[in-house]
Amino acid sequence: xxxxxxxxxxxxxxxxxxxxxxxxxxxxxxxxxxxxxxxxxxxxxxxxxxxxxxxxxxxxxxxxxxxxxxxxxxxxxxxxxxxxxxxxxxxxxxxxxxxxxxxxxxxxxxxxxxxxxxxxxxxxxxxxxxxxxxxxxxxxxxxxxxxxxxxxxxxxxxxxxxxxxxxxxxxxxxxxxxxxxxxxxxxxxxxxxxxxxxxxxxxxxxxxxxxxxxxxxxxxxxxxxxxxxxxxxxxxxxxxxxxxxxxxxxxxxxxxxxxxxxxxxxxxxxxxxxxxxxxxxxxxxxxxxxxxxxxxxxxxxxxxxxxxxxxxxxxxxxxxxxxxxxxxxxxxxxxxxxxxxxxxxxxxxxxxxxxxxxxxxxxxxxxxxxxxxxxxxxxxxxxxxxxxxxxxxxxxxxxxxxxxxxxxxxxxxxxxxxxxxxxxxxxxxxxxxxxxxxxxxxxxxxxxxxxxxxxxx
Numbered sequence: 408x409x410x411x412x413x414x415x416x417x418x419x420x421x422x423x424x425x426x427x428x429x430x431x432x433x434x435x436x437x438x439x440x441x442x443x444x445x446x447x448x449x450x451x452x453x454x455x456x457x458x459x460x461x462x463x464x465x466x467x468x469x470x471x472x473x474x475x476x477x478x479x480x481x482x483x484x485x486x487x488x489x490x491x492x493x494x495x496x497x498x499x500x501x502x503x504x505x506x507x508x509x510x511x512x513x514x515x516x517x518x519x520x521x522x523x524x525x526x527x528x529x530x531x532x533x534x535x536x537x538x539x540x541x542x543x544x545x546x547x548x549x550x551x552x553x554x555x556x557x558x559x560x561x562x563x564x565x566x567x568x569x570x571x572x573x574x575x576x577x578x579x580x581x582x583x584x585x586x587x588x589x590x591x592x593x594x595x596x597x598x599x600x601x602x603x604x605x606x607x608x609x610x611x612x613x614x615x616x617x618x619x620x621x622x623x624x625x626x627x628x629x630x631x632x633x634x635x636x637x638x639x640x641x642x643x644x645x646x647x648x649x650x651x652x653x654x655x656x657x658x659x660x661x662x663x664x665x666x667x668x669x670x671x672x673x674x675x676x677x678x679x680x681x682x683x684x685x686x687x688x689x690x691x692x693x694x695x696x697x698x699x700x701x702x703x704x705x706x707x708x709x710x711x712x713x714x715x716x717x718x719x720x721x722x723x724x725x726x727x728x729x730x731x732x733x734x735x736x737x738x739x740x741x742x743x744x745x746x747x748x749x750x751x752x753x754x755x756x757x758x759x760x761x762x763x764x765x766x767x768x769x770x771x772x773x774x775x776x777x778x779x780x781x782x783x784x785x786x787x788x789x790x791x792x793x794x795x796x797x798x799x800x801x802x803x804x805x806x807x808x809x810x811x812x813x814x815x816x817x818x819x820x821x822x823x824x825x826x827x828x829x830x831x832x833x834x835x836x837x838x839x840x841x842x843x844x845x846x847x848x849x850x851x852x853x854x855x856x857x858x859x860x861x862x863x864x
Contacts, residue, residue: 411535412528414715414829416514418506421456425511427463434467436535437499437515440527443472443543445496448555450478450486452502452650453589455615456511460501464513465552468499472543476553480613482590482651483514484748485562489555491520491744492565502650505623505735506830508616521720521745559594566751567601569743570758576603578761583607583644583657585632587622588614591651594750602757607639622649624736625781626663629655637661643760643767645753646736652716653736654749656756658767667694668774670732673752675705676759677729677740687728689719692811693824694734695839697775713812715829720745734837778846783833784857791827791834797860798825798853821845823853 411417417433419425441447447468451457461477468475476495478486483500490498496518503510515531517523523531534540582604586592592611599606609632610619620628624646636644636657644657656664667690674688686707691714699709707729712718716739719731724745731739737747740755763770795814802816802823809815813826813835821840828835836853840846 411532415504415717416500416512416522418503418510418512418830420509421454421460421511425456425460425513427459430460430463430513431467432535433513434464434499435471435540436467436531437464438468438471438473439534439539439541440531441473441497443541443547444474446474446476446494448476448478448486448490448493448495448498450481450483450498450500452483452500453480453613453615454503454508454511454649457501457615460511460513464499464501469548470543471541472547474549474553476555478555478558480590480593481558482562482594482750484652484744484746484750485559485594487516487520487746488562488565488744489558490516490518493555500650503622504650504830505648505653507621512830519724519745521724522717524721525717559597563594563598563601563750565743566598566748566754569740569751570602570754571761572602575757575761578603580604580642580757580760581607581640583609583632583636583639583641584611585609585620585624585629585644585646586611586651587624587647587649588612588617588619589622589647589649589651591647591749594651595645595647595753598750598754602754604757607641609635617649624648624653624655627781629657629663633657633661633663643756645749645756647749648736651749652747654738654752654756655736656767658771660768662768662771664771665695665734665779666732666736666738667698667734668771669736669752669756670694670730670738671698671701671774672759672770673738673740673755674702674707674730674732676755676762678705678707679762681742684729685727687726689722689728689731691715691719691733692809692813692815693826693835693837694732695777695779696817696822697777697839700775701773711809711811714826716747777839777841778843780838780846780850782836782838782850782854783828784836784854785832786827786834787832790861794834794857794860795825798856801856802853821849823849825853825857
């Protein structure tokens with residue numbers, strides 16, 4: 408068995424890759440990794456297959472002597488917060504996050520609330536591949552699964568403790584919340600209400616088929632939400648992915664804001680809130696290099712890492728810093744917890760808006776203006792390294808070339824990255840340029856080159 412953990416957890420198609428039999432083995436492997444009698448909290452998003460996978464994972468955990476509590480439907484950051492603060496030894500979140508509806512996944516969470524480190528992932532994979540599961544006597548198998556209650560209310564209270572509630576309430580912000588037909592609908596509208604907002608919601612019923620839009624909060628998938636935001640004259644809108652650890656914002660003019668741009672603004676705000684914190688942020692190489700222009704004005708430095716919140720979380724825990732963020736809308740506020748948290752990001756953005764006292768469009772206009780495009784091509788073969796080499800040959804001469812994760816090429820008025828997805832069989836292509844025409848032509852050219860490269864490999 409090869410590597411099963413991707414960029415963020417284990418992902419696969421329900422009943423094809425993620426079968427009850429496989430989920431049972433994952434539960435046994437994870438349960439063997441944790442000490443016997445460890446307390447584990449398990450939750451799920453609104454996807455199809457959630458009950459099937461949870462029951463299988465629970466069976467595996469119980470069979471190797473662990474104690475299990477069930478959180479039911481819950482946002483991933485709420486589950487992580489509870490694990491960290493309620494005496495659990497670890498947890499499992501059954502979620503496909505931003506993947507299409509046929510996918511689900513399993514995130515393994517440590518006692519600190521963050522996903523287990525890459526080193527610990529290897530230990531779990533080794534247990535799984537060798538079938539070296541712990542064996543326990545019959546009297547060590549406790550069949551009762553406890554129900555953990557009040558998770559979301561405690562999680563919301565903690566989020567509110569970090570922001571100036573009264574200052575936000577005085578603004579009476581008009582907000583639109585797009586919960587992606589999943590568990591973000593259980594928390595973010597309540598946060599907005601507590602902060603005195605006039606709340607509108609869209610896609611906030613739990614729907615395992617994601618009938619309204621795909622779970623990834625990308626600009627393409629948020630076209631309808633952005634249009635409704637303009638009609639409602641929303642001061643700010645927020646959209647989540649399937650498990651609500653990401654927050655992508657739409658400004659008052661209906662523009663969908665990439666996560667690295669919102670992350671840069673929130674990092675600035677944290678430097679104002681806590682000026683003694685080390686002025687360093689961590690982000691993946693898929694974030695725009697142009698955000699350095701804004702952050703440097705506030706003496707905030709960037710450290711570039713591989714794509715994936717797991718690496719960013721553990722870097723923050725190890726070395727400290729203001730924040731971590733991703734271009735996909737993930738933002739980590741370490742004073743709260745060392746994980747992406749869409750509800751916390753939303754509350755911080757409202758606090759920033761209340762402090763700056765300008766429309767959100769003008770707030771985002773403080774950042775350098777560029778045009779961003781995202782695309783992808785299918786990638787089922789293993790020639791990805793050769794593709795990176797050819798892309799460097801074609802585009803890299805005289806440019807800055809970064810090979811931390813995939814191939815990233817930076818010029819003075821544009822940049823792009825080509826990298827293999829850690830959650831889907833595709834090559835992701837991000838392009839950013841000073842003009843829309845340049846961004847479009849560059850993206851089209853890169854896709855054509857990749858198709859030609861693959862044809863002759």
